[in-house]
Amino acid sequence: MLSQQHIDTVKATIPLLASAGTAITEHFYNRLFTHHPELQDVFNMTHQNTGRQPAALFNAIAAYATHIDNLDVLTSAVMRIAHKHTSFNINPAQYDVVGHHLIETLRELAPDAFTPEVEEAWGAAYKQLADIFIKIENDLYEERAAQAGGWKDFRRFKVISKIPESELVTSFVFAPVDGGNVIDYLPGQYLGVKVHPQGNEYDEIRQYSLSTAPNGKTYRISVKRDGEGDLAGVMSHYLHDHLNVDDEVELMPPAGDFIFQDKQKPVALISGGVGLTPMQSMLDTLNQQGYSQPISYLHACASSHQHSFKDHVNSLKGSLPLSVHTWYEKPDKAEEGVYEGKMALEPTKNDLPIEDGDFYLCGPVNFMMFAKQQLASLGVSSDRIHYELFGPHQDI
Numbered sequence: 001m002l003s004q005q006h007i008d009t010v011k012a013t014i015p016l017l018a019s020a021g022t023a024i025t026e027h028f029y030n031r032l033f034t035h036h037p038e039l040q041d042v043f044n045m046t047h048q049n050t051g052r053q054p055a056a057l058f059n060a061i062a063a064y065a066t067h068i069d070n071l072d073v074l075t076s077a078v079m080r081i082a083h084k085h086t087s088f089n090i091n092p093a094q095y096d097v098v099g100h101h102l103i104e105t106l107r108e109l110a111p112d113a114f115t116p117e118v119e120e121a122w123g124a125a126y127k128q129l130a131d132i133f134i135k136i137e138n139d140l141y142e143e144r145a146a147q148a149g150g151w152k153d154f155r156r157f158k159v160i161s162k163i164p165e166s167e168l169v170t171s172f173v174f175a176p177v178d179g180g181n182v183i184d185y186l187p188g189q190y191l192g193v194k195v196h197p198q199g200n201e202y203d204e205i206r207q208y209s210l211s212t213a214p215n216g217k218t219y220r221i222s223v224k225r226d227g228e229g230d231l232a233g234v235m236s237h238y239l240h241d242h243l244n245v246d247d248e249v250e251l252m253p254p255a256g257d258f259i260f261q262d263k264q265k266p267v268a269l270i271s272g273g274v275g276l277t278p279m280q281s282m283l284d285t286l287n288q289q290g291y292s293q294p295i296s297y298l299h300a301c302a303s304s305h306q307h308s309f310k311d312h313v314n315s316l317k318g319s320l321p322l323s324v325h326t327w328y329e330k331p332d333k334a335e336e337g338v339y340e341g342k343m344a345l346e347p348t349k350n351d352l353p354i355e356d357g358d359f360y361l362c363g364p365v366n367f368m369m370f371a372k373q374q375l376a377s378l379g380v381s382s383d384r385i386h387y388e389l390f391g392p393h394q395d396i
Contacts, residue, residue: 002128007069009121014065016113017058025054025061028105036097041203042088064129071132076257082136083255086144087192087207089153090137095130102126144253149181149216154194154250160218162245165308169274170240171211171222177248184214185254187281188360188388191219192252197238206235209277209362209388210254213284219251222308224274258388260285260360266353268296270371272343272363273306278388279362280309287316295320296351300327300343300367323351343367345374354378361387 017024033040043053060077067073103123107114145152161173176182190207197204208221225240226233243249260267260282269279276299286295301307307326316322326335327343345352353359359375361368368387375385 002068002124006121006124009117010065010068010125013113013118013122014062016110017062017065020109022054022058024105024109025057027109028057028102029054031105031108032098032101035101039094039097040201042090042094042205064125068125078132078136079257082133082140083257084207085133086137086140087190087252087255088205089192089252092134092138095134099123099126099130140255144183147183150183150253154252156248157219157251158248159243159245162243165222167303167305168225169222169306169308170225171220172239172243173218173220174249174251175218181216182219183253184216185210186256186259187213187285188259188278189254189256189281190278191221191254193221193235194250194252195235195238195243197234198242200234204235204238207255209256209281211277211280213281213288219254222274222277222280256388258360258362258386261358261386263358264293266294266296266357268298268352268357268359270298270343270359270361270363272300272367272371273302274308275361275363275367275388276308277362279360280312282360283313283316283320283322287320291320293321294353294357295322296325296348296353296357297322298325298327298343298345298348300363302329304328304332325351343371343374345371345378349378352378354380357384359385361385365389 029043033043060081063074063077071078103119103126106122107119141152144150156177157174158177159172160175161171163171163173165171188209190209192205192207194203194205196202208223210219211222212220223236223239226236258278269282271279279297279299283295283297297313299307299313304310307328310326313322313324317324325337325339325348327339327341329341331338331340339347359380361371363371368389372382372385372387376382
C-alpha cells in the first residue's frame with residue numbers, strides 16, 4: 001500500500017532523477033539485457049540504439065514521480081502504453097523482472113541517496129504502477145479473447161497477398177493458418193507482428209497500423225521500407241525483401257487507443273508519409289458506414305512516387321463528402337489540389353472543420369508538431385486533436 005510518506009519520498013527524489021537524466025534508463029536497459037538477454041526478443045533494439053526508448057522510459061518515470069498523488073493526469077498515457085504492451089504479449093512476470101532491475105539501477109547510480117527509506121518508497125511506487133498496468137492489460141487480453149474471432153497470445157497467420165502501394169510502401173494481407181475468423185478492430189488500431197528474420201539472434205516484434213476496414217476474415221498492414229545502410233529498419237527491410245505469399249508470421253490481436261471517435265461531426269484526417277495507413281482504415285470504414293458529415297483528407301509526402309493509396313482515396317469522392325489536399329516536396333507536374341513544400345493549413349482552412357470538427361494526425365513527430373501548431377493558431381482546441389506515434393510514446 002502506497003502511503004503518504006512513500007509519496008513524499010518519491011517526490012523528493014525528482015531533482016535527483018532530473019540531474020541524472022537518461023543515464024538512469026540507459027544503465028537500466030544495459031543491466032536488464034545483460035541479465036535477461038531473452039528480453040531482446042521483446043524490445044525494439046533499434047529504438048534502444050537510437051536512444052528513443054531510454055528517453056521515453058525516463059520521461060515516463062519522471063512523469064509518474066511528478067503525478068504520483070494524482071494519477072488521473074496520466075490516464076491517457078497509461079492506456080496508450082498498456083495497449084502497446086499487449087501487442088508485445090507482455091505478462092505479469094516480466095513486471096517483476098523490470099522492477100528488480102529498476103531498483104538495482106537506482107541503488108547503483110545513487111548509492112548515497114538511495115537510503116532504505118527511498119528504496120521502500122520506490123518499491124511501493126513501482127508495485128502500484130505495475131499493478132495498474134497488469135490489471136488493464138489483463139482486461140484487454142480477456143476482452144479480445146472473448147470476442148468472435150478473438151484469441152490470446154500470438155497466433156500464426158500466412159501472407160495471402162503482397163501488393164506494392166508506392167515506391168516505398170507495400171501492403172501485406174494475412175489470413176489465420178487455422179482457417180478461423182479474426183476479431184474486428186476499430187479504425188486506427190494496429191497489429192503486433194512477430195517474425196524471426198534469417199540471421200537474427202532474436203525475434204523482432206513491430207506494430208503496424210491496419211490499413212483498411214475490418215472484414216472478419218483477414219488483416220491488412222502497409223509497411224514502409226525504412227532507412228538504408230546502417231540506418232535500415234531490420235523489420236521493414238525483412239518484410240519487403242523476404243516475406244512473400246504463403247510465408248507465415250505471428251500476430252497479436254489488434255490494439256491501440258488512437259481510434260476514430262464517431263461523433264457524427266465533420267472530421268479531418270491529416271497524415272505525413274506512411275502515417276496515412278490508419279487514415280485508410282478510417283476512410284474505408286466511413287465509406288462502409290455511408291458517413292454523411294464532411295471529411296477533409298490532407299496528406300504530405302516526398303513525391304507522387306511515394307504517394308500511397310492516391311487513386312483509392314480519390315475514388316471515394318464519389319461516395320463520401322470528401323475533400324482532398326496533397327503536398328509534395330517536389331511535385332512532378334501541376335495538379336489540382338496538389339501543393340509544393342511543407343503542409344500549410346491556412347490556404348485550406350475553408351475546407352477544414354475549424355469550429356467543431358475533430359482532427360486526426362499521424363506521421364513523423366516533427367510533422368505532427370508542425371501540424372498541431374498550425375491547428376492551434378487557427379483556433380482548434382487541443383481536445384479535438386488526436387494523434388498516433390510510430391515508436392515509443394511521447395507527447396507532441
